[in-house]
Amino acid sequence: MSPWFDAFREAVMALAAEGYLPPSLAYGFAVNALLAGLIAGPVLGGLGTLVVVKRHAFFSEAVGHAALTGVAIGILLGEPYTGPYGSLFGYCLIFGIALNYLRNRTGLSADTLIGVFLSMSLALGASILLVLAGRINIHILENVLFGSILTVSGMDIAILAGVGLMVLALTVLFFNRFMVASFNPTLAAVRGVPVKALDYLFVMLVTVVTVASVKIIGAILVGALLVIPAAAARTVSGSLKGFFMFSVLFALTATIAGILIPMELDLPIPSGAAIILSAGIIFLGCAAIRAALPALKGDAA
Amino acid sequence: MNAVIPQPVPARTSIRSGPAVVFDGVSLVLGRTEVLCEVSLRAEPGKVHAVVGPNGGGKSSLIRCLLGQAPHAGSIAIDWPGEQGRIGYVPQALEFDRGLPMTVMDFLAALVADRPAFLAPRPSVKVTILAALAEVGMEDKAGRRMGALSGGERQRVMMAQGLMPAPDLLVLDEPMAALDEAGAKIFERLIGTLKARGTTILWVEHDLAVVRRLADRVTGLSRTLLFDGPPEAELTPERVLALFSHRAGGAA
Numbered sequence: 001m002s003p004w005f006d007a008f009r010e011a012v013m014a015l016a017a018e019g020y021l022p023p024s025l026a027y028g029f030a031v032n033a034l035l036a037g038l039i040a041g042p043v044l045g046g047l048g049t050l051v052v053v054k055r056h057a058f059f060s061e062a063v064g065h066a067a068l069t070g071v072a073i074g075i076l077l078g079e080p081y082t083g084p085y086g087s088l089f090g091y092c093l094i095f096g097i098a099l100n101y102l103r104n105r106t107g108l109s110a111d112t113l114i115g116v117f118l119s120m121s122l123a124l125g126a127s128i129l130l131v132l133a134g135r136i137n138i139h140i141l142e143n144v145l146f147g148s149i150l151t152v153s154g155m156d157i158a159i160l161a162g163v164g165l166m167v168l169a170l171t172v173l174f175f176n177r178f179m180v181a182s183f184n185p186t187l188a189a190v191r192g193v194p195v196k197a198l199d200y201l202f203v204m205l206v207t208v209v210t211v212a213s214v215k216i217i218g219a220i221l222v223g224a225l226l227v228i229p230a231a232a233a234r235t236v237s238g239s240l241k242g243f244f245m246f247s248v249l250f251a252l253t254a255t256i257a258g259i260l261i262p263m264e265l266d267l268p269i270p271s272g273a274a275i276i277l278s279a280g281i282i283f284l285g286c287a288a289i290r291a292a293l294p295a296l297k298g299d300a301a
Numbered sequence: 302m303n304a305v306i307p308q309p310v311p312a313r314t315s316i317r318s319g320p321a322v323v324f325d326g327v328s329l330v331l332g333r334t335e336v337l338c339e340v341s342l343r344a345e346p347g348k349v350h351a352v353v354g355p356n357g358g359g360k361s362s363l364i365r366c367l368l369g370q371a372p373h374a375g376s377i378a379i380d381w382p383g384e385q386g387r388i389g390y391v392p393q394a395l396e397f398d399r400g401l402p403m404t405v406m407d408f409l410a411a412l413v414a415d416r417p418a419f420l421a422p423r424p425s426v427k428v429t430i431l432a433a434l435a436e437v438g439m440e441d442k443a444g445r446r447m448g449a450l451s452g453g454e455r456q457r458v459m460m461a462q463g464l465m466p467a468p469d470l471l472v473l474d475e476p477m478a479a480l481d482e483a484g485a486k487i488f489e490r491l492i493g494t495l496k497a498r499g500t501t502i503l504w505v506e507h508d509l510a511v512v513r514r515l516a517d518r519v520t521g522l523s524r525t526l527l528f529d530g531p532p533e534a535e536l537t538p539e540r541v542l543a544l545f546s547h548r549a550g551g552a553a
């Protein structure tokens with residue numbers, strides 16, 4: 001991974017220095033951020049289509065917010081400020097799995113239960129962060145909340161690449177089964193789909209890819225990149241193919257734009273906010289295109 | 302029917318009989334409600350067995366028990382003549398977002414193939430799907446969005462998925478609820494084709510006239526077993542009146 005990554009970075013920096021790529025990419029940290037974006041964007045965009053189909057948008061947001069508490073716990077336990085991955089993955093996975101477990105047993109609707117969990121988790125995170133207030137630099141909190149490209153390290157990229165590849169592979173492998181299980185669980189079961197197990201798998205996929213992307217997008221907004229590109233793609237496509245491809249494309253475009261534009265224009269905007277604003281602009285554009293082109297509204301019954 | 306399109310059905314040309322399905326003392330309690338109480342019945346191999354009864358009488362629950370989706374007491378055995386065959390299931394409803402950009406082809410490919418449905422299906426899968434759609438008279442609607450279909454068209458699509466792969470036991474849950482006249486004709490013809498091939502069909506239905514016409518045997522179910530026998534003997538006007546007083550006029 002490392003020699004390949006160094007070669008990529010040097011190639012991009014060289015191209016930027018010669019003027020073929022945006023000049024900000026002449027900096028090593030910028031290339032790190034770009035690479036992280038190139039991995040996170042398509043994975044979040046692809047998985048996002050299933051998040052929209054399965055109506056897990058609120059869940060994705062909640063897992064992102066849980067990352068804040070995960071970071072707080074990590075710092076409390078003495079993990080490094082810049083990458084408390086043990087606590088992040090651990091806490092968020094417990095959060096997601098417990099939520100799914102209770103959803104099947106409390107008889108509460110998903111949004112009610114997520115509301116309960118989200119508030120509890122935020123309260124816990126806020127308490128721990130205030131306990132730690134004297135020990136940490138407030139900028140760390142800002143980075144966790146809104147993302148920062150300045151601190152993307154080789155390890156962050158390695159984790160993101162590993163998680164991204166795994167999530168992408170499982171998403172493609174189980175795509176049909178995830179969909180069918182959401183349409184009619186009994187039919188899915190008759191066709192040999194392990195509906196309950198896949199529910200847990202899906203929650204875990206959303207959780208790990210969310211956590212791995214917190215570094216560049218931030219805890220507050222990471223869930224949005226699972227939802228906005230897919231939502232935008234849904235408005236302008238007529239088949240699953242278009243839905244998936246557009247979602248990946250939109251997520252990738254938003255991520256790259258969100259990382260490069262603030263650097264190029266020298267704007268003091270956190271990367272996460274810029275990425276989500278880019279995605280939001282794409283979404284509004286798609287909504288406008290749909291309104292303007294009656295053909296996209298689909299053939300009426 | 303278009304002769305150029307290969308049929309999904311002859312894929313298994315040898316006429317082999319479907320299984321018998323034996324329910325023995327099946328009871329189901331959900332919460333504090335007793336949905337089914339000691340239901341015993343036997344669907345004979347290769348026959349069309351209809352289950353009728355009032356709404357809330359436990360017809361769909363009986364199917365859920367058969368398909369292993371409800372924690373029932375008693376036993377349900379599918380008695381395969383040889384090696385275990387294939388079960389097809391046509392559910393009553395689908396839960397999906399009507400605005401979802403998913404064509405009929407996408408939907409069926411997601412059900413029958415492993416290759417992710419956002420990629421074009423393999424040519425052989427596509428041929429199978431188009432043939433199944435032709436069986437239900439929907440071959441020209443493969444590119445339509447699922448959400449844009451009428452209720453009857455969606456039911457035909459659900460029927461098409463039940464034909465892939467060719468089933469030995471087909472479980473139908475009110476497959477005709479939204480069908481128009483043309484759809485009903487196609488459905489009746491399909492039942493005939495499947496029966497000729499030896500498929501066992503277990504069929505929940507509320508339209509007694511159709512049951513009288515197509516079923517070999519009919520079971521009346523309202524929490525407990527009410528009657529079980531050939532339709533012409535069991536579906537007497539008095540019984541129908543007693544069972545379904547609110548719709549006896551249409552059914553008699």
